[in-house]
Amino acid sequence: MSMIALTVNQRAVRISAEPRTNLADFVREKLDLTGTHIGCEHGVCGACTVLLDGVPARSCITYAVACEGAEVTTIEGLDEDDVTTELRAAFTREHALQCGYCTPGMLVSARDLVLRLPQADERLIRVGLSGNLCRCTGYVGIVRAVQSVIEARRARDIAPEPDGGRKILGPAGSGRSVHDGADRVERLRPAASEQMLPETASSVPAILDFTPATVLKQQFIVAHPPEQVFALFDDIAAVAACLPGASLTAPPKPERVEGAIRVRIGPIAATFQGAARIERSPADMSGRIVGIGNDRRSRSSTQGEIRYRLVPTGQGTRVDLSIGYTLTGMLAQVGRPRLVRDLAARLIAEFAGNLDRRLSGTSPADATAVELNGMALLFGLLRARVAGWVGRFSSNKDGAT
Structure with missing residues:
Protein backbone atom coordinates (compact mmCIF):
# COMPACT_ATOMS: atom_id res chain seq x y z
CA MET A 1 0.00 0.00 0.00
CA SER A 2 1.11 3.56 -0.71
CA MET A 3 0.07 6.67 1.20
CA ILE A 4 -1.22 9.23 -1.30
CA ALA A 5 -1.55 12.92 -0.41
CA LEU A 6 -3.37 15.17 -2.86
CA THR A 7 -6.15 17.73 -3.10
CA VAL A 8 -9.55 16.56 -4.35
CA ASN A 9 -12.25 19.17 -4.98
CA GLN A 10 -10.31 21.71 -2.89
CA ARG A 11 -10.06 19.32 0.06
CA ALA A 12 -6.73 17.88 1.19
CA VAL A 13 -6.84 14.09 1.51
CA ARG A 14 -4.26 11.52 2.58
CA ILE A 15 -5.33 7.93 1.96
CA SER A 16 -3.50 4.65 1.37
CA ALA A 17 -4.07 2.68 -1.83
CA GLU A 18 -2.43 -0.08 -3.85
CA PRO A 19 0.23 1.19 -6.29
CA ARG A 20 -1.81 -0.21 -9.18
CA THR A 21 -5.01 1.67 -8.21
CA ASN A 22 -6.13 4.04 -10.94
CA LEU A 23 -7.40 7.51 -10.16
CA ALA A 24 -10.98 6.65 -11.17
CA ASP A 25 -11.20 3.78 -8.66
CA PHE A 26 -9.45 5.95 -6.08
CA VAL A 27 -12.01 8.78 -6.15
CA ARG A 28 -14.96 6.40 -6.45
CA GLU A 29 -14.02 3.79 -3.84
CA LYS A 30 -11.90 5.79 -1.40
CA LEU A 31 -13.76 9.12 -1.54
CA ASP A 32 -17.25 8.01 -2.66
CA LEU A 33 -17.17 10.47 -5.59
CA THR A 34 -19.17 8.27 -7.94
CA GLY A 35 -19.96 11.04 -10.42
CA THR A 36 -16.79 9.95 -12.22
CA HIS A 37 -17.97 7.09 -14.42
CA ILE A 38 -15.89 4.19 -15.72
CA GLY A 39 -16.60 2.94 -19.23
CA CYS A 40 -13.95 1.34 -21.42
CA GLU A 41 -11.13 1.39 -18.81
CA HIS A 42 -8.71 1.95 -21.70
CA GLY A 43 -8.77 5.76 -21.91
CA VAL A 44 -10.88 5.70 -25.08
CA CYS A 45 -14.47 6.62 -24.17
CA GLY A 46 -13.77 9.66 -21.96
CA ALA A 47 -16.49 8.87 -19.38
CA CYS A 48 -13.89 9.01 -16.58
CA THR A 49 -12.48 12.45 -17.51
CA VAL A 50 -11.54 14.66 -14.54
CA LEU A 51 -9.39 17.76 -14.14
CA LEU A 52 -5.84 17.07 -13.05
CA ASP A 53 -4.19 20.37 -12.11
CA GLY A 54 -6.79 22.09 -14.29
CA VAL A 55 -6.23 19.86 -17.33
CA PRO A 56 -8.74 17.21 -18.55
CA ALA A 57 -7.27 13.75 -17.96
CA ARG A 58 -8.42 10.15 -18.27
CA SER A 59 -8.62 8.92 -14.69
CA CYS A 60 -8.98 5.24 -15.68
CA ILE A 61 -5.42 5.14 -17.09
CA THR A 62 -3.84 7.46 -14.53
CA TYR A 63 -2.32 5.86 -11.44
CA ALA A 64 -3.43 7.50 -8.22
CA VAL A 65 0.14 7.39 -6.86
CA ALA A 66 1.25 9.45 -9.86
CA CYS A 67 -1.01 12.27 -8.65
CA GLU A 68 0.91 12.83 -5.42
CA GLY A 69 0.64 16.56 -4.60
CA ALA A 70 -1.74 17.31 -7.48
CA GLU A 71 -5.11 19.03 -7.54
CA VAL A 72 -7.90 16.75 -8.77
CA THR A 73 -11.35 18.09 -9.62
CA THR A 74 -14.20 15.67 -10.31
CA ILE A 75 -17.65 16.57 -11.63
CA GLU A 76 -18.79 17.02 -8.01
CA GLY A 77 -16.17 19.73 -7.56
CA LEU A 78 -17.69 21.75 -10.41
CA ASP A 79 -21.11 22.22 -8.76
CA GLU A 80 -20.44 25.91 -8.14
CA ASP A 81 -18.34 26.49 -11.25
CA ASP A 82 -19.81 29.23 -13.49
CA VAL A 83 -18.87 27.61 -16.80
CA THR A 84 -20.21 24.20 -15.78
CA THR A 85 -23.44 25.78 -14.55
CA GLU A 86 -23.95 27.38 -17.96
CA LEU A 87 -23.12 24.12 -19.72
CA ARG A 88 -25.62 22.15 -17.63
CA ALA A 89 -28.37 24.59 -18.58
CA ALA A 90 -27.34 24.44 -22.25
CA PHE A 91 -27.24 20.62 -22.23
CA THR A 92 -30.81 20.59 -20.93
CA ARG A 93 -31.98 23.23 -23.40
CA GLU A 94 -30.37 21.55 -26.45
CA HIS A 95 -31.33 17.98 -25.44
CA ALA A 96 -27.63 17.11 -25.22
CA LEU A 97 -28.05 14.13 -22.89
CA GLN A 98 -30.14 10.99 -22.74
CA CYS A 99 -28.89 8.15 -20.53
CA GLY A 100 -26.37 10.54 -18.95
CA TYR A 101 -23.55 8.04 -18.46
CA CYS A 102 -21.08 9.99 -20.60
CA THR A 103 -22.27 13.39 -19.37
CA PRO A 104 -19.85 13.98 -16.43
CA GLY A 105 -16.79 13.41 -18.63
CA MET A 106 -18.44 15.31 -21.48
CA LEU A 107 -19.03 18.34 -19.26
CA VAL A 108 -15.42 18.35 -18.05
CA SER A 109 -14.10 18.29 -21.63
CA ALA A 110 -16.69 20.83 -22.82
CA ARG A 111 -15.72 23.20 -20.01
CA ASP A 112 -12.12 23.12 -21.24
CA LEU A 113 -13.28 24.06 -24.74
CA VAL A 114 -15.42 26.93 -23.46
CA LEU A 115 -12.41 28.32 -21.60
CA ARG A 116 -9.98 28.00 -24.51
CA LEU A 117 -11.74 28.49 -27.84
CA PRO A 118 -11.96 32.12 -29.01
CA GLN A 119 -15.15 31.47 -30.97
CA ALA A 120 -17.84 28.80 -31.39
CA ASP A 121 -16.18 26.93 -34.26
CA GLU A 122 -18.16 23.69 -34.85
CA ARG A 123 -15.19 21.82 -36.33
CA LEU A 124 -12.89 22.68 -33.40
CA ILE A 125 -15.60 21.70 -30.93
CA ARG A 126 -16.10 18.33 -32.61
CA VAL A 127 -12.34 17.75 -32.66
CA GLY A 128 -12.08 18.79 -29.01
CA LEU A 129 -14.87 16.38 -28.00
CA SER A 130 -13.66 13.50 -30.17
CA GLY A 131 -12.22 11.80 -27.10
CA ASN A 132 -15.63 11.63 -25.42
CA LEU A 133 -17.96 8.97 -26.85
CA CYS A 134 -21.78 9.03 -26.58
CA ARG A 135 -23.99 6.15 -27.71
CA CYS A 136 -27.29 8.03 -27.42
CA THR A 137 -27.36 11.57 -28.75
CA GLY A 138 -25.57 11.68 -32.08
CA TYR A 139 -23.56 14.66 -30.71
CA VAL A 140 -25.65 17.35 -32.49
CA GLY A 141 -27.24 18.64 -29.29
CA ILE A 142 -23.91 18.47 -27.44
CA VAL A 143 -22.14 20.56 -30.07
CA ARG A 144 -24.96 23.11 -30.09
CA ALA A 145 -24.86 23.37 -26.30
CA VAL A 146 -21.13 24.07 -26.28
CA GLN A 147 -21.49 26.55 -29.12
CA SER A 148 -24.23 28.46 -27.32
CA VAL A 149 -22.19 28.81 -24.12
CA ILE A 150 -19.10 30.02 -26.00
CA GLU A 151 -21.17 32.55 -27.97
CA ALA A 152 -22.92 33.82 -24.81
CA ARG A 153 -19.67 34.27 -22.89
CA ARG A 154 -17.88 36.03 -25.75
CA ALA A 155 -20.92 38.30 -26.15
CA ARG A 156 -20.46 39.27 -22.49
CA ASP A 157 -16.82 40.14 -23.27
CA ILE A 158 -15.43 37.18 -21.33
CA ALA A 159 -12.12 36.57 -23.08
CA PRO A 160 -10.85 33.04 -23.76
CA GLU A 161 -7.99 31.58 -21.77
CA PRO A 162 -5.47 30.25 -24.32
CA ASP A 163 -3.96 27.78 -21.82
CA GLY A 164 -7.34 26.71 -20.37
CA GLY A 165 -5.96 26.48 -16.85
CA ARG A 166 -2.73 24.74 -17.81
CA LYS A 167 0.10 25.79 -15.52
CA ILE A 168 3.06 24.27 -17.33
CA LEU A 169 3.89 22.43 -20.55
CA GLY A 170 3.87 18.66 -20.32
CA PRO A 171 1.43 15.83 -19.58
CA ALA A 172 -1.76 16.48 -17.64
CA GLY A 173 -0.90 17.04 -14.02
CA SER A 174 2.80 17.61 -14.60
CA GLY A 175 2.48 21.21 -13.39
CA ARG A 176 1.43 20.27 -9.85
CA SER A 177 -0.44 23.58 -9.61
CA VAL A 178 0.38 24.13 -5.94
CA HIS A 179 3.99 24.76 -7.03
CA ASP A 180 5.46 27.15 -9.56
CA GLY A 181 7.87 26.08 -12.26
CA ALA A 182 11.00 26.71 -10.18
CA ASP A 183 9.69 24.53 -7.36
CA ARG A 184 8.90 21.78 -9.82
CA VAL A 185 12.42 21.79 -11.26
CA GLU A 186 13.80 21.55 -7.75
CA ARG A 187 11.52 18.63 -6.94
CA LEU A 188 12.58 16.77 -10.08
CA ARG A 189 16.26 16.76 -9.19
CA PRO A 190 17.40 13.22 -8.30
CA ALA A 191 19.09 14.42 -5.13
CA ALA A 192 15.85 15.88 -3.85
CA SER A 193 13.98 12.61 -4.05
CA GLU A 194 16.86 10.65 -2.61
CA GLN A 195 16.98 12.91 0.43
CA MET A 196 13.63 11.46 1.48
CA LEU A 197 15.38 8.16 2.29
CA PRO A 198 17.79 7.88 5.24
CA GLU A 199 21.46 7.64 4.38
CA THR A 200 22.13 4.94 6.99
Whole structure:
Protein backbone atom coordinates (compact mmCIF):
# COMPACT_ATOMS: atom_id res chain seq x y z
CA MET A 1 0.00 0.00 0.00
CA SER A 2 1.11 3.56 -0.71
CA MET A 3 0.07 6.67 1.20
CA ILE A 4 -1.22 9.23 -1.30
CA ALA A 5 -1.55 12.92 -0.41
CA LEU A 6 -3.37 15.17 -2.86
CA THR A 7 -6.15 17.73 -3.10
CA VAL A 8 -9.55 16.56 -4.35
CA ASN A 9 -12.25 19.17 -4.98
CA GLN A 10 -10.31 21.71 -2.89
CA ARG A 11 -10.06 19.32 0.06
CA ALA A 12 -6.73 17.88 1.19
CA VAL A 13 -6.84 14.09 1.51
CA ARG A 14 -4.26 11.52 2.58
CA ILE A 15 -5.33 7.93 1.96
CA SER A 16 -3.50 4.65 1.37
CA ALA A 17 -4.07 2.68 -1.83
CA GLU A 18 -2.43 -0.08 -3.85
CA PRO A 19 0.23 1.19 -6.29
CA ARG A 20 -1.81 -0.21 -9.18
CA THR A 21 -5.01 1.67 -8.21
CA ASN A 22 -6.13 4.04 -10.94
CA LEU A 23 -7.40 7.51 -10.16
CA ALA A 24 -10.98 6.65 -11.17
CA ASP A 25 -11.20 3.78 -8.66
CA PHE A 26 -9.45 5.95 -6.08
CA VAL A 27 -12.01 8.78 -6.15
CA ARG A 28 -14.96 6.40 -6.45
CA GLU A 29 -14.02 3.79 -3.84
CA LYS A 30 -11.90 5.79 -1.40
CA LEU A 31 -13.76 9.12 -1.54
CA ASP A 32 -17.25 8.01 -2.66
CA LEU A 33 -17.17 10.47 -5.59
CA THR A 34 -19.17 8.27 -7.94
CA GLY A 35 -19.96 11.04 -10.42
CA THR A 36 -16.79 9.95 -12.22
CA HIS A 37 -17.97 7.09 -14.42
CA ILE A 38 -15.89 4.19 -15.72
CA GLY A 39 -16.60 2.94 -19.23
CA CYS A 40 -13.95 1.34 -21.42
CA GLU A 41 -11.13 1.39 -18.81
CA HIS A 42 -8.71 1.95 -21.70
CA GLY A 43 -8.77 5.76 -21.91
CA VAL A 44 -10.88 5.70 -25.08
CA CYS A 45 -14.47 6.62 -24.17
CA GLY A 46 -13.77 9.66 -21.96
CA ALA A 47 -16.49 8.87 -19.38
CA CYS A 48 -13.89 9.01 -16.58
CA THR A 49 -12.48 12.45 -17.51
CA VAL A 50 -11.54 14.66 -14.54
CA LEU A 51 -9.39 17.76 -14.14
CA LEU A 52 -5.84 17.07 -13.05
CA ASP A 53 -4.19 20.37 -12.11
CA GLY A 54 -6.79 22.09 -14.29
CA VAL A 55 -6.23 19.86 -17.33
CA PRO A 56 -8.74 17.21 -18.55
CA ALA A 57 -7.27 13.75 -17.96
CA ARG A 58 -8.42 10.15 -18.27
CA SER A 59 -8.62 8.92 -14.69
CA CYS A 60 -8.98 5.24 -15.68
CA ILE A 61 -5.42 5.14 -17.09
CA THR A 62 -3.84 7.46 -14.53
CA TYR A 63 -2.32 5.86 -11.44
CA ALA A 64 -3.43 7.50 -8.22
CA VAL A 65 0.14 7.39 -6.86
CA ALA A 66 1.25 9.45 -9.86
CA CYS A 67 -1.01 12.27 -8.65
CA GLU A 68 0.91 12.83 -5.42
CA GLY A 69 0.64 16.56 -4.60
CA ALA A 70 -1.74 17.31 -7.48
CA GLU A 71 -5.11 19.03 -7.54
CA VAL A 72 -7.90 16.75 -8.77
CA THR A 73 -11.35 18.09 -9.62
CA THR A 74 -14.20 15.67 -10.31
CA ILE A 75 -17.65 16.57 -11.63
CA GLU A 76 -18.79 17.02 -8.01
CA GLY A 77 -16.17 19.73 -7.56
CA LEU A 78 -17.69 21.75 -10.41
CA ASP A 79 -21.11 22.22 -8.76
CA GLU A 80 -20.44 25.91 -8.14
CA ASP A 81 -18.34 26.49 -11.25
CA ASP A 82 -19.81 29.23 -13.49
CA VAL A 83 -18.87 27.61 -16.80
CA THR A 84 -20.21 24.20 -15.78
CA THR A 85 -23.44 25.78 -14.55
CA GLU A 86 -23.95 27.38 -17.96
CA LEU A 87 -23.12 24.12 -19.72
CA ARG A 88 -25.62 22.15 -17.63
CA ALA A 89 -28.37 24.59 -18.58
CA ALA A 90 -27.34 24.44 -22.25
CA PHE A 91 -27.24 20.62 -22.23
CA THR A 92 -30.81 20.59 -20.93
CA ARG A 93 -31.98 23.23 -23.40
CA GLU A 94 -30.37 21.55 -26.45
CA HIS A 95 -31.33 17.98 -25.44
CA ALA A 96 -27.63 17.11 -25.22
CA LEU A 97 -28.05 14.13 -22.89
CA GLN A 98 -30.14 10.99 -22.74
CA CYS A 99 -28.89 8.15 -20.53
CA GLY A 100 -26.37 10.54 -18.95
CA TYR A 101 -23.55 8.04 -18.46
CA CYS A 102 -21.08 9.99 -20.60
CA THR A 103 -22.27 13.39 -19.37
CA PRO A 104 -19.85 13.98 -16.43
CA GLY A 105 -16.79 13.41 -18.63
CA MET A 106 -18.44 15.31 -21.48
CA LEU A 107 -19.03 18.34 -19.26
CA VAL A 108 -15.42 18.35 -18.05
CA SER A 109 -14.10 18.29 -21.63
CA ALA A 110 -16.69 20.83 -22.82
CA ARG A 111 -15.72 23.20 -20.01
CA ASP A 112 -12.12 23.12 -21.24
CA LEU A 113 -13.28 24.06 -24.74
CA VAL A 114 -15.42 26.93 -23.46
CA LEU A 115 -12.41 28.32 -21.60
CA ARG A 116 -9.98 28.00 -24.51
CA LEU A 117 -11.74 28.49 -27.84
CA PRO A 118 -11.96 32.12 -29.01
CA GLN A 119 -15.15 31.47 -30.97
CA ALA A 120 -17.84 28.80 -31.39
CA ASP A 121 -16.18 26.93 -34.26
CA GLU A 122 -18.16 23.69 -34.85
CA ARG A 123 -15.19 21.82 -36.33
CA LEU A 124 -12.89 22.68 -33.40
CA ILE A 125 -15.60 21.70 -30.93
CA ARG A 126 -16.10 18.33 -32.61
CA VAL A 127 -12.34 17.75 -32.66
CA GLY A 128 -12.08 18.79 -29.01
CA LEU A 129 -14.87 16.38 -28.00
CA SER A 130 -13.66 13.50 -30.17
CA GLY A 131 -12.22 11.80 -27.10
CA ASN A 132 -15.63 11.63 -25.42
CA LEU A 133 -17.96 8.97 -26.85
CA CYS A 134 -21.78 9.03 -26.58
CA ARG A 135 -23.99 6.15 -27.71
CA CYS A 136 -27.29 8.03 -27.42
CA THR A 137 -27.36 11.57 -28.75
CA GLY A 138 -25.57 11.68 -32.08
CA TYR A 139 -23.56 14.66 -30.71
CA VAL A 140 -25.65 17.35 -32.49
CA GLY A 141 -27.24 18.64 -29.29
CA ILE A 142 -23.91 18.47 -27.44
CA VAL A 143 -22.14 20.56 -30.07
CA ARG A 144 -24.96 23.11 -30.09
CA ALA A 145 -24.86 23.37 -26.30
CA VAL A 146 -21.13 24.07 -26.28
CA GLN A 147 -21.49 26.55 -29.12
CA SER A 148 -24.23 28.46 -27.32
CA VAL A 149 -22.19 28.81 -24.12
CA ILE A 150 -19.10 30.02 -26.00
CA GLU A 151 -21.17 32.55 -27.97
CA ALA A 152 -22.92 33.82 -24.81
CA ARG A 153 -19.67 34.27 -22.89
CA ARG A 154 -17.88 36.03 -25.75
CA ALA A 155 -20.92 38.30 -26.15
CA ARG A 156 -20.46 39.27 -22.49
CA ASP A 157 -16.82 40.14 -23.27
CA ILE A 158 -15.43 37.18 -21.33
CA ALA A 159 -12.12 36.57 -23.08
CA PRO A 160 -10.85 33.04 -23.76
CA GLU A 161 -7.99 31.58 -21.77
CA PRO A 162 -5.47 30.25 -24.32
CA ASP A 163 -3.96 27.78 -21.82
CA GLY A 164 -7.34 26.71 -20.37
CA GLY A 165 -5.96 26.48 -16.85
CA ARG A 166 -2.73 24.74 -17.81
CA LYS A 167 0.10 25.79 -15.52
CA ILE A 168 3.06 24.27 -17.33
CA LEU A 169 3.89 22.43 -20.55
CA GLY A 170 3.87 18.66 -20.32
CA PRO A 171 1.43 15.83 -19.58
CA ALA A 172 -1.76 16.48 -17.64
CA GLY A 173 -0.90 17.04 -14.02
CA SER A 174 2.80 17.61 -14.60
CA GLY A 175 2.48 21.21 -13.39
CA ARG A 176 1.43 20.27 -9.85
CA SER A 177 -0.44 23.58 -9.61
CA VAL A 178 0.38 24.13 -5.94
CA HIS A 179 3.99 24.76 -7.03
CA ASP A 180 5.46 27.15 -9.56
CA GLY A 181 7.87 26.08 -12.26
CA ALA A 182 11.00 26.71 -10.18
CA ASP A 183 9.69 24.53 -7.36
CA ARG A 184 8.90 21.78 -9.82
CA VAL A 185 12.42 21.79 -11.26
CA GLU A 186 13.80 21.55 -7.75
CA ARG A 187 11.52 18.63 -6.94
CA LEU A 188 12.58 16.77 -10.08
CA ARG A 189 16.26 16.76 -9.19
CA PRO A 190 17.40 13.22 -8.30
CA ALA A 191 19.09 14.42 -5.13
CA ALA A 192 15.85 15.88 -3.85
CA SER A 193 13.98 12.61 -4.05
CA GLU A 194 16.86 10.65 -2.61
CA GLN A 195 16.98 12.91 0.43
CA MET A 196 13.63 11.46 1.48
CA LEU A 197 15.38 8.16 2.29
CA PRO A 198 17.79 7.88 5.24
CA GLU A 199 21.46 7.64 4.38
CA THR A 200 22.13 4.94 6.99
CA ALA A 201 20.20 2.78 9.41
CA SER A 202 21.24 5.07 12.26
CA SER A 203 19.21 7.88 10.65
CA VAL A 204 16.04 5.78 10.54
CA PRO A 205 13.46 7.51 12.76
CA ALA A 206 11.80 6.05 15.82
CA ILE A 207 10.26 2.65 15.11
CA LEU A 208 6.53 2.96 15.69
CA ASP A 209 3.72 0.42 15.68
CA PHE A 210 1.77 0.15 12.42
CA THR A 211 -1.01 -1.83 10.79
CA PRO A 212 0.45 -4.21 8.17
CA ALA A 213 -1.08 -4.23 4.70
CA THR A 214 -0.40 -7.97 4.33
CA VAL A 215 -0.12 -10.65 7.03
CA LEU A 216 1.25 -14.15 6.44
CA LYS A 217 1.09 -17.00 8.96
CA GLN A 218 3.62 -19.82 8.94
CA GLN A 219 4.96 -22.46 11.32
CA PHE A 220 7.80 -24.95 11.44
CA ILE A 221 9.23 -27.50 13.87
CA VAL A 222 12.82 -27.85 15.10
CA ALA A 223 13.97 -30.92 17.02
CA HIS A 224 15.18 -29.01 20.08
CA PRO A 225 13.52 -28.02 23.41
CA PRO A 226 11.73 -24.64 23.59
CA GLU A 227 14.15 -23.26 26.21
CA GLN A 228 17.11 -23.79 23.87
CA VAL A 229 15.30 -22.22 20.91
CA PHE A 230 14.16 -19.22 22.98
CA ALA A 231 17.71 -18.67 24.24
CA LEU A 232 19.02 -18.65 20.67
CA PHE A 233 16.37 -16.12 19.66
CA ASP A 234 17.92 -13.79 22.21
CA ASP A 235 21.18 -13.91 20.24
CA ILE A 236 20.41 -11.43 17.46
CA ALA A 237 23.64 -12.06 15.59
CA ALA A 238 22.94 -15.79 15.50
CA VAL A 239 19.39 -15.27 14.28
CA ALA A 240 20.58 -12.88 11.54
CA ALA A 241 23.14 -15.47 10.44
CA CYS A 242 20.31 -17.98 9.94
CA LEU A 243 18.24 -15.65 7.76
CA PRO A 244 19.34 -15.65 4.09
CA GLY A 245 20.48 -12.22 2.97
CA ALA A 246 20.40 -10.64 6.45
CA SER A 247 23.35 -8.97 8.19
CA LEU A 248 23.96 -6.62 11.09
CA THR A 249 25.52 -3.22 10.39
CA ALA A 250 26.15 -2.27 14.02
CA PRO A 251 26.50 -4.07 17.35
CA PRO A 252 22.98 -4.91 18.57
CA LYS A 253 21.56 -3.03 21.55
CA PRO A 254 18.69 -4.13 23.80
CA GLU A 255 16.47 -1.32 22.55
CA ARG A 256 17.55 -1.21 18.88
CA VAL A 257 19.08 -3.40 16.19
CA GLU A 258 20.49 -2.03 12.93
CA GLY A 259 21.03 -4.16 9.86
CA ALA A 260 20.34 -4.87 6.20
CA ILE A 261 18.81 -7.54 4.03
CA ARG A 262 19.79 -8.13 0.41
CA VAL A 263 17.25 -9.40 -2.12
CA ARG A 264 17.75 -10.32 -5.76
CA ILE A 265 14.94 -11.36 -8.12
CA GLY A 266 16.33 -11.68 -11.64
CA PRO A 267 17.67 -8.24 -12.66
CA ILE A 268 16.10 -6.55 -9.63
CA ALA A 269 18.50 -6.17 -6.71
CA ALA A 270 17.64 -4.37 -3.51
CA THR A 271 19.37 -3.77 -0.19
CA PHE A 272 17.05 -2.64 2.56
CA GLN A 273 18.94 -0.73 5.26
CA GLY A 274 16.99 -0.29 8.47
CA ALA A 275 16.49 -0.82 12.12
CA ALA A 276 14.23 -2.82 14.40
CA ARG A 277 13.13 -3.04 17.99
CA ILE A 278 12.73 -6.37 19.76
CA GLU A 279 10.24 -7.40 22.43
CA ARG A 280 10.40 -10.70 24.33
CA SER A 281 8.09 -12.43 26.81
CA PRO A 282 9.84 -15.27 28.66
CA ALA A 283 6.60 -16.15 30.47
CA ASP A 284 4.97 -17.62 27.35
CA MET A 285 8.09 -17.85 25.17
CA SER A 286 6.87 -15.37 22.62
CA GLY A 287 8.34 -12.27 21.01
CA ARG A 288 7.85 -9.50 18.53
CA ILE A 289 10.16 -7.72 16.09
CA VAL A 290 9.10 -4.43 14.49
CA GLY A 291 11.31 -2.91 11.82
CA ILE A 292 11.56 -0.31 9.09
CA GLY A 293 13.89 -0.16 6.11
CA ASN A 294 14.63 1.60 2.82
CA ASP A 295 16.24 0.67 -0.47
CA ARG A 296 17.82 3.77 -1.98
CA ARG A 297 18.25 2.32 -5.49
CA SER A 298 14.54 1.60 -6.06
CA ARG A 299 13.36 4.31 -3.64
CA SER A 300 11.24 1.68 -1.93
CA SER A 301 10.51 1.43 1.76
CA THR A 302 9.04 -1.25 3.97
CA GLN A 303 7.68 -1.76 7.45
CA GLY A 304 7.66 -5.23 8.92
CA GLU A 305 6.45 -7.03 12.01
CA ILE A 306 7.27 -10.59 13.05
CA ARG A 307 5.44 -12.21 15.96
CA TYR A 308 6.59 -15.62 17.14
CA ARG A 309 5.52 -18.09 19.79
CA LEU A 310 7.27 -21.31 20.81
CA VAL A 311 5.08 -24.32 21.50
CA PRO A 312 6.51 -27.59 22.91
CA THR A 313 5.65 -30.71 20.91
CA GLY A 314 6.63 -34.36 20.97
CA GLN A 315 9.07 -33.66 18.13
CA GLY A 316 10.71 -30.66 19.83
CA THR A 317 9.46 -27.09 19.37
CA ARG A 318 6.86 -25.69 17.02
CA VAL A 319 7.54 -22.08 16.02
CA ASP A 320 4.33 -20.20 15.15
CA LEU A 321 5.02 -17.10 13.03
CA SER A 322 2.87 -14.15 12.02
CA ILE A 323 4.62 -11.96 9.44
CA GLY A 324 3.08 -8.60 8.56
CA TYR A 325 4.52 -6.05 6.14
CA THR A 326 3.77 -2.92 4.16
CA LEU A 327 5.82 -2.19 1.03
CA THR A 328 5.79 1.10 -0.88
CA GLY A 329 7.70 2.32 -3.91
CA MET A 330 8.75 0.62 -7.14
CA LEU A 331 9.16 -2.84 -5.60
CA ALA A 332 5.55 -2.81 -4.39
CA GLN A 333 4.48 -3.27 -8.03
CA VAL A 334 6.00 -6.77 -8.14
CA GLY A 335 4.79 -7.79 -4.68
CA ARG A 336 1.92 -10.06 -5.73
CA PRO A 337 0.37 -11.55 -2.55
CA ARG A 338 0.39 -15.17 -3.74
CA LEU A 339 3.97 -14.97 -4.99
CA VAL A 340 5.10 -13.30 -1.76
CA ARG A 341 3.30 -15.97 0.28
CA ASP A 342 4.97 -18.83 -1.61
CA LEU A 343 8.41 -17.20 -1.50
CA ALA A 344 8.00 -16.52 2.22
CA ALA A 345 7.25 -20.20 2.79
CA ARG A 346 10.47 -21.19 1.03
CA LEU A 347 12.45 -18.53 2.86
CA ILE A 348 11.15 -19.73 6.23
CA ALA A 349 12.01 -23.31 5.28
CA GLU A 350 15.63 -22.21 4.68
CA PHE A 351 15.63 -20.25 7.93
CA ALA A 352 14.29 -23.28 9.83
CA GLY A 353 16.99 -25.50 8.36
CA ASN A 354 19.73 -23.01 9.25
CA LEU A 355 18.30 -22.62 12.75
CA ASP A 356 18.27 -26.36 13.30
CA ARG A 357 21.86 -26.72 12.14
CA ARG A 358 22.92 -23.82 14.39
CA LEU A 359 21.24 -25.46 17.40
CA SER A 360 22.96 -28.73 16.49
CA GLY A 361 26.37 -27.03 16.46
CA THR A 362 26.93 -26.68 12.72
CA SER A 363 29.28 -23.82 11.82
CA PRO A 364 27.60 -20.64 10.47
CA ALA A 365 29.56 -20.82 7.24
CA ASP A 366 27.92 -24.16 6.44
CA ALA A 367 24.48 -23.09 7.51
CA THR A 368 23.80 -19.71 5.95
CA ALA A 369 23.26 -18.22 2.54
CA VAL A 370 24.94 -14.92 1.71
CA GLU A 371 22.05 -13.46 -0.25
CA LEU A 372 18.32 -13.98 -0.56
CA ASN A 373 18.08 -15.14 -4.16
CA GLY A 374 14.46 -14.78 -5.17
CA MET A 375 14.98 -16.45 -8.54
CA ALA A 376 16.35 -19.60 -6.93
CA LEU A 377 13.37 -19.66 -4.58
CA LEU A 378 11.00 -18.99 -7.46
CA PHE A 379 12.43 -21.78 -9.63
CA GLY A 380 12.18 -24.14 -6.68
CA LEU A 381 8.58 -23.09 -6.23
CA LEU A 382 7.81 -23.69 -9.92
CA ARG A 383 9.41 -27.11 -9.80
CA ALA A 384 7.28 -28.01 -6.78
CA ARG A 385 4.11 -26.80 -8.49
CA VAL A 386 4.87 -28.68 -11.73
CA ALA A 387 5.49 -31.84 -9.72
CA GLY A 388 2.16 -31.34 -7.96
CA TRP A 389 0.32 -30.83 -11.25
CA VAL A 390 1.91 -33.95 -12.75
CA GLY A 391 0.98 -35.94 -9.64
CA ARG A 392 -2.64 -34.80 -9.78
CA PHE A 393 -2.82 -35.54 -13.52
CA SER A 394 -1.44 -39.03 -13.00
CA SER A 395 -3.82 -39.78 -10.15
CA ASN A 396 -6.79 -38.51 -12.18
CA LYS A 397 -5.72 -40.63 -15.14
CA ASP A 398 -5.36 -43.75 -12.96
CA GLY A 399 -8.78 -43.11 -11.43
CA ALA A 400 -10.36 -42.73 -14.86
CA THR A 401 -8.96 -46.04 -16.05
